[in-house]
Amino acid sequence: MTQSVKKPKVAVWKFASCDGCQLSLLDCEDELLAVTEQIEIANFPEASRAVIKGPYDLSLVEGSITTPHDAERIQMVRSVSKFVITIGACATAGGIQALRNFKDVNEFISVVYASPDYISTLDKSTPISEHIKVDFELRGCPIDKMQLVEVISAFLKGRKPNTPAHSTCIDCKRRGTVCVMVSQGKMCMGPVTHSGCGALCPSYNRGCYGCFGPKETANTSSLSSWHKKQGSDNDEILRAFRGFNAYSEPFRKESELHEKENTND
Amino acid sequence: MKKKTRTIKVDYLARVEGEGGLHIKVKNDEVVDVKLKIFEPPRFFEAFLRGRDYKEAPDITARICGICPVAYQMSTVHAMENAFGVQLDRPLRDLRRLLYCGEWIESHTLHIYMLHAPDFLGYPDAIQMAKDHREIVERGLKLKKAGNAIVSMLGGREIHPINVRVGGFYKLFSRQEFEPLIETLKWARDAALETVRWTSQLTFPEFEQDYEFVALRHPDEYPFNEGNIVSNKGLDINCSEYEDHFEEQHVEHSNALHSILKKRGAYFVGPMARYNLNFDRLSPLAQESALQSGLGKECRNPFKSISIRSIEVLYACDEALRILEAYEKPEQPFVTVEPREGIGYSCTEAPRGILYHHYRLDEKGIILEAKIVPPTSQNQKTIENDLKEFVPKYINLSKEELTWQCEQAVRNYDPCISCATHFLKLDIVHS
Ligand code: SF4
Ligand code: SF4
Numbered sequence: 001m002t003q004s005v006k007k008p009k010v011a012v013w014k015f016a017s018c019d020g021c022q023l024s025l026l027d028c029e030d031e032l033l034a035v036t037e038q039i040e041i042a043n044f045p046e047a048s049r050a051v052i053k054g055p056y057d058l059s060l061v062e063g064s065i066t067t068p069h070d071a072e073r074i075q076m077v078r079s080v081s082k083f084v085i086t087i088g089a090c091a092t093a094g095g096i097q098a099l100r101n102f103k104d105v106n107e108f109i110s111v112v113y114a115s116p117d118y119i120s121t122l123d124k125s126t127p128i129s130e131h132i133k134v135d136f137e138l139r140g141c142p143i144d145k146m147q148l149v150e151v152i153s154a155f156l157k158g159r160k161p162n163t164p165a166h167s168t169c170i171d172c173k174r175r176g177t178v179c180v181m182v183s184q185g186k187m188c189m190g191p192v193t194h195s196g197c198g199a200l201c202p203s204y205n206r207g208c209y210g211c212f213g214p215k216e217t218a219n220t221s222s223l224s225s226w227h228k229k230q231g232s233d234n235d236e237i238l239r240a241f242r243g244f245n246a247y248s249e250p251f252r253k254e255s256e257l258h259e260k261e262n263t264n265d
Numbered sequence: 266m267k268k269k270t271r272t273i274k275v276d277y278l279a280r281v282e283g284e285g286g287l288h289i290k291v292k293n294d295e296v297v298d299v300k301l302k303i304f305e306p307p308r309f310f311e312a313f314l315r316g317r318d319y320k321e322a323p324d325i326t327a328r329i330c331g332i333c334p335v336a337y338q339m340s341t342v343h344a345m346e347n348a349f350g351v352q353l354d355r356p357l358r359d360l361r362r363l364l365y366c367g368e369w370i371e372s373h374t375l376h377i378y379m380l381h382a383p384d385f386l387g388y389p390d391a392i393q394m395a396k397d398h399r400e401i402v403e404r405g406l407k408l409k410k411a412g413n414a415i416v417s418m419l420g421g422r423e424i425h426p427i428n429v430r431v432g433g434f435y436k437l438f439s440r441q442e443f444e445p446l447i448e449t450l451k452w453a454r455d456a457a458l459e460t461v462r463w464t465s466q467l468t469f470p471e472f473e474q475d476y477e478f479v480a481l482r483h484p485d486e487y488p489f490n491e492g493n494i495v496s497n498k499g500l501d502i503n504c505s506e507y508e509d510h511f512e513e514q515h516v517e518h519s520n521a522l523h524s525i526l527k528k529r530g531a532y533f534v535g536p537m538a539r540y541n542l543n544f545d546r547l548s549p550l551a552q553e554s555a556l557q558s559g560l561g562k563e564c565r566n567p568f569k570s571i572s573i574r575s576i577e578v579l580y581a582c583d584e585a586l587r588i589l590e591a592y593e594k595p596e597q598p599f600v601t602v603e604p605r606e607g608i609g610y611s612c613t614e615a616p617r618g619i620l621y622h623h624y625r626l627d628e629k630g631i632i633l634e635a636k637i638v639p640p641t642s643q644n645q646k647t648i649e650n651d652l653k654e655f656v657p658k659y660i661n662l663s664k665e666e667l668t669w670q671c672e673q674a675v676r677n678y679d680p681c682i683s684c685a686t687h688f689l690k691l692d693i694v695h696s
């Protein structure tokens with residue numbers, strides 16, 4: 001069957017990140033060749049040295065903005081893209097590198113660099129949506145590859161992607177995992193964490209550490225008091241919210257409360 | 266005399282993990298300047314690890330690199346266990362090797378089929394290559410998937426596994442649950458044999474240098490998690506002595522530190538180094554297949570790293586099967602860990618070479634100091650040296666061809682730029 005319809009052009013962009021989210025695309029071993037029959041990978045440096053000029057129908061953006069140069073580059077990405085989807089916690093919430101946002105970045109630089117003068121970095125790691133209009137945000141550190149396939153197919157068909165915003169806790173109940181918080185007294189972020197991984201960690205006997213970021217209307221303070229009742233100290237709770245999505249608003253506010261509590265003691 | 270100046274510039278190196286560029290300046294057929302530029306933005310892992318609990322560390326360091334998270338988790342847990350005086354017994358130790366096998370298979374196969382082979386066959390990428398060589402690319406994808414099958418079962422997921430903890434694992438599997446994996450790996454071992462045959466038939470540029478190879482060496486295993494750090498020029502040290510012998514240099518053009526041996530300068534880590542220093546520790550099948558394919562027990566041509574990676578994939582399949590076939594479910598998924606004040610060191614073999622970690626911890630197990638030296642920053646200087654030698658030999662090629670060949674020479678090292686620059690970024694001098 002030959003198709004003369006022009007395939008949508010897709011570009012993949014990288015900012016501050018670990019490459020894990022874009023690797024998810026190459027990890028779609030069963031779908032990769034089929035997907036590339038429907039789209040044209042026009043700019044994906046990690047996989048190809050060929051670059052097809054923009055504009056692009058779809059841009060997948062990985063990573064957060066941490067340098068003045070990247071703050072300019074993301075504007076360029078927006079201007080050559082019809083549709084922008086951010087992939088992963090870095091792009092969507094600033095990522096683990098956003099831990100600098102709570103500290104003095106110059107001190108960070110001096111810890112790791114011999115000549116701090118050479119370093120050009122912003123004092124905050126920020127999500128893409130703080131810089132440009134984003135059409136869809138996919139959660140996870142890393143994203144779930146089946147969700148990525150779903151988002152790309154939805155885009156191709158012009159429909160809304162099916163990526164529910166309920167909590168990881170609900171996914172646990174659905175798959176019938178015994179609650180690790182109730183039965184084993186483990187600290188778990190499941191009740192405030194966005195669905196997407198299928199409640200993986202509790203099925204491996206450990207609490208969720210929130211890598212998919214906050215769910216819609218996350219009740220973080222109630223979870224904190226629950227953890228406190230179970231014996232977690234303030235530092236532990238503070239660190240639990242200062243993870244891969246530390247700069248997302250609900251987690252940031254909650255961690256700042258605990259930080260204040262520490263300084264008040 | 267007329268001076269001829271040529272500049273080879275690759276602003277954005279493709280098919281490497283991360284962001285880097287290449288700048289080579291040639292004057293009168295002589296290379297006057299080579300710069301492998303790395304412009305990944307800094308993420309400051311060593312800085313924000315301070316104040317974190319040792320239990321969180323394997324999940325945090327995994328995020329340095331999405332291509333080799335298992336390596337970061339392994340180096341982290343070993344360093345912590347070293348600090349706390351914890352020893353794992355055989356079955357748990359074997360499971361760690363199994364997990365590492367999965368990562369080697371996955372990461373090496375990605376590089377062989379998707380990133381490196383297109384250079385040898387003249388395609389911009391594996392997707393274009395698949396148009397003419399669909400079966401080969403499909404075999405590569407399936408082989409990669411077999412490696413991922415190990416990591417996603419034992420680790421919980423392929424990227425940033427969730428089942429690794431200081432002291433062992435969170436969850437164990439029964440022998441029966443592993444059964445389907447054994448079947449997958451039997452297929453994979455055959456596919457790996459095919460891969461060795463296929464890569465040995467590629468055409469390699471003539472190119473050899475007198476490298477100093479550095480890798481782990483273990484009394485009776487091909488190295489993953491343990492062993493002394495050794496070289497073909499007499500180095501033989503415990504990993505706690507790493508910082509006495511190696512030094513990181515701050516170079517201006519790259520955002521990653523260059524690591525050198527204090528006494529001798531550039532060195533070479535990764536599959537070629539492991540192979541040259543540990544050929545006798547490969548399984549009989551891997552040794553035999555290497556010799557049959559014409560590789561020899563030693564190999565100094567970095568372009569042949571694609572074949573050596575194939576041998577390591579074969580070894581990893583073989584070793585994974587050995588572990589699974591001997592597997593009996595341990596009593597406990599982890600040994601109990603009591604934190605104490607101290608310092609821990611470790612070095613493990615990431616797919617791209619030795620990965621050094623060093624932590625200082627307080628009595629509660631809170632991290633006070635962290636140092637991480639990834640493989641790519643160790644190879645950077647060697648990559649630049651290779652280009653200095655390589656370019657004059659092929660100077661008569663067209664600019665287009667020479668540029669591609671230089672890119673290929675960089676890709677020989679499978680540089681993982683995200684790793685190399687997880688902490689160090691310099692401002693680049695734009696030319
Ligand atoms: S979100 Fe996580 S997996 Fe994705 S690029 Fe960032 S650190 Fe890597
Ligand atoms: S359970 Fe939580 S931490 Fe684990 S993978 Fe899912 S979202 Fe991430």
